[in-house]
Amino acid sequence: MADNKTGLELRSLIKKSGQLEISLARVPVPEPAADEILVRVEASPINPSDLGLLVGAADMTTAKASGTADAPVITAKVPEAAMKAMAGRLDESMPVGNEGAGVVIKAGSSEAAQALNGKTVAMIGGAMYAQYRCMKAKDVLPLPEGTTPAEGASCFVNPLTSLGMVETMRREGHKALVHTAAASNLGQMLNKICLKDGIGLVNIVRSAEQGDILRKLGAKHVVDSSKPTFMDDLTNALVETGATLAFDAIGGGRLAGQILSCMEAAANKTAKVYSRYGSSVHKQVYIYGSLDTRPTELVRNFGMTWGIGGWLLFPFLMKIGAADGARLRQRVVDELKTTFASHYTKEVSLQEALQLDNIAAYGRRATGEKYLINPNKGG
Numbered sequence: 191m192a193d194n195k196t197g198l199e200l201r202s203l204i205k206k207s208g209q210l211e212i213s214l215a216r217v218p219v220p221e222p223a224a225d226e227i228l229v230r231v232e233a234s235p236i237n238p239s240d241l242g243l244l245v246g247a248a249d250m251t252t253a254k255a256s257g258t259a260d261a262p263v264i265t266a267k268v269p270e271a272a273m274k275a276m277a278g279r280l281d282e283s284m285p286v287g288n289e290g291a292g293v294v295i296k297a298g299s300s301e302a303a304q305a306l307n308g309k310t311v312a313m314i315g316g317a318m319y320a321q322y323r324c325m326k327a328k329d330v331l332p333l334p335e336g337t338t339p340a341e342g343a344s345c346f347v348n349p350l351t352s353l354g355m356v357e358t359m360r361r362e363g364h365k366a367l368v369h370t371a372a373a374s375n376l377g378q379m380l381n382k383i384c385l386k387d388g389i390g391l392v393n394i395v396r397s398a399e400q401g402d403i404l405r406k407l408g409a410k411h412v413v414d415s416s417k418p419t420f421m422d423d424l425t426n427a428l429v430e431t432g433a434t435l436a437f438d439a440i441g442g443g444r445l446a447g448q449i450l451s452c453m454e455a456a457a458n459k460t461a462k463v464y465s466r467y468g469s470s471v472h473k474q475v476y477i478y479g480s481l482d483t484r485p486t487e488l489v490r491n492f493g494m495t496w497g498i499g500g501w502l503l504f505p506f507l508m509k510i511g512a513a514d515g516a517r518l519r520q521r522v523v524d525e526l527k528t529t530f531a532s533h534y535t536k537e538v539s540l541q542e543a544l545q546l547d548n549i550a551a552y553g554r555r556a557t558g559e560k561y562l563i564n565p566n567k568g569g
Contacts, residue, residue, distance in 0.1 A: 195219055197321035198540055198565065202244050203283045204268060204276050210248035212264040213257070214540055215283070220324035224298040227306050227327050233343035234290030234318040235532065236543075236552045236561040238439075238479060244286045246279070247272030250553055255546050262544040287318030287563070291333065291342035295322075302327040310339055314346040319540065321565045331519060337526060340562060344375070344532040347503065349522040351478070352380040354506045355437050356389060357518065362474065366390030368428070368436035368449055371481055372412070373400035375532055375560055376439075381409050382529040390431030392424070394445070415445065421452060428456035436475045437501065442482030446475045446498060447489050454492035468493010476501035481555060535559045539567035 196216045203211045222228045236244075248266040257263035268276060291312040297303040311330040317323060333342040359367055369380055372393035384391040385408050392411045395401045401412045411427040413420060427433075434457075436449045450473050457469035473496040477486065488498070507515045522530050538548055543563050552561040 199317065199321070200244075200286050200319035200540055200543065200563075200565075201283045202246065202286050204246050204248070204280055206280050208268045208270065208273055210246055210264075210266045210268055212244065212544060214261055214544070217320070219322045222296055222298040222303065222324055225300045225303055225327055226298045226324055227294045227303050227311075227330065228296035229292040229311060229313065229323050229325060229330070230295045231290050231292040231318060231320055231323050231565045232339035233292065233537075234287045234563045234565065235344045235347075235534070236563065237288060237344075237347050238481070238555050239347065240286060240288055241553065241555065243284060245549075245553065246276055250549065253546060253549060255544070260541065262541055264544050264546070264549065285317035285320065287320070288316060289314040289344065289346045290318035290323070291339040291345070292323070292566075293339070298327070300327065306330065306332060309333075310337060310342065312342040312345045319543070319563055319565060321540075331523065334523065334526070340534070340537070340564075341526060341531070343562060345522050345526060345530060348376040348379055348532065349530040350507070350518055351503045352376055352383055353518045353521060354501075354503055355380060356383055356387065357510065357514070358476070358501070358506065359389070359435050362435065364433070364435035364474070366392070366431040366433035366435075368392040368394065368433050369439075370394045370436070370445060370449075371396070371439040371479070372409075373403045374439065378403070378407060379530055381407050385409075386529065390433055392427045392431055392433050394424070394449075421448065424449070424452040425455045425459075428452055429459055434471055434473050438475055438477045439479035440482045441477045441480040442484035442486055444487045444489070445482075446477060446486055447492075449475055450492040450496050450498070451489065453496075468495060470495055472496065474498075478502065533560065534562040537562045537564050537567065539563070540565050542567075 197219050198214045199217045201213055201215045248268045250266055253264055253266040294306045294309050297307040306327055310333045313325050313330050369377055373395050393404050393409050395414055396416055401414055404412050413423040413427055438446050453473040457471040475498045478501045
């Protein structure tokens with residue numbers, strides 16, 4: 191598939207003309223410096239955060255395939271109204287893939303690099319949808335003996351995000367959590383953490399099937415936003431758990447506001463005194479995803495003691511510092527095959543990742559459907 195001097199890398203380009211182009215570029219295989227290692231990438235997940243870079247604001251209903259089986263090219267139109275948001279990346283061919291895992295096939299001369307030769311490691315840092323990736327030895331996570339690249343490929347974004355939510359809860363003085371789109375891979379991990387650590391968790395799902403996924407894991411509080419009793423069900427679950435902090439993957443529409451309204455109703459049910467400014471309990475919603483890209487709609491019937499903001503993993507890790515970040519990463523390694531196990535619907539090669547039917551499937555961001563790219567599959 192590739193000679194020893196070059197390898198394939200997936201690239202996303204948005205042209206000033208308003209066209210998205212996704213293709214495979216043949217790039218030189220880097221030579222590791224003294225403190226670096228060269229990894230043959232064998233597994234890299236397609237996370238929602240990757241789709242933001244992969245397809246940008248393109249309208250994928252306009253997607254067309256061209257090129258050859260070995261070198262496919264996908265093009266799609268970016269709506270004119272969305273071009274402003276894409277200004278920072280126009281006419282720049284960008285590598286894609288936040289995290290991945292593979293085998294170290296070459297190591298620099300330093301002791302740290304040499305110690306990793308032949309080892310399976312997990313990585314984060316972009317450009318993972320590539321056959322080879324050069325990394326600093328200190329930046330990779332060596333995986334325990336017997337761990338496959340597929341098992342380690344998703345050990346940064348979802349595990350650290352779910353642990354980060356729990357860490358945020360503790361640091362900000364809350365005692366229980368609410369999570370939306372809760373049957374996702376990340377949501378399942380959050381459930382396992384909360385069950386293990388004895389933390390109350392209210393799971394908001396959009397269908398009975400998603401609720402069943404979580405109940406099988408042992409989830410105690412599952413509420414379905416498609417039911418007419420949703421607001422009452424959510425309020426009752428908030429009374430039972432005392433949750434005053436929510437992480438919302440949906441973003442748009444009314445859900446964030448509904449959560450705050452129900453938190454207020456729950457606080458008032460247990461309030462000792464009446465306040466005309468609403469309850470004095472601080473209610474917080476962090477939006478960390480955009481499954482719904484519409485504006486966020488708030489009906490302000492939840493008093494004056496509340497907050498709504500954005501939450502992202504990397505700024506959070508910067509804020510807590512290296513020592514606490516290392517503590518969270520160590521827990522991921524320790525529980526990689528239990529709490530933080532990821533399940534994939536399909537493993538695809540780089541070429542298969544650029545087939546229209548596969549793009550349509552992983553582009554839906556459907557709960558329970560997670561794709562894994564193996565850049566060296568078949569080669």
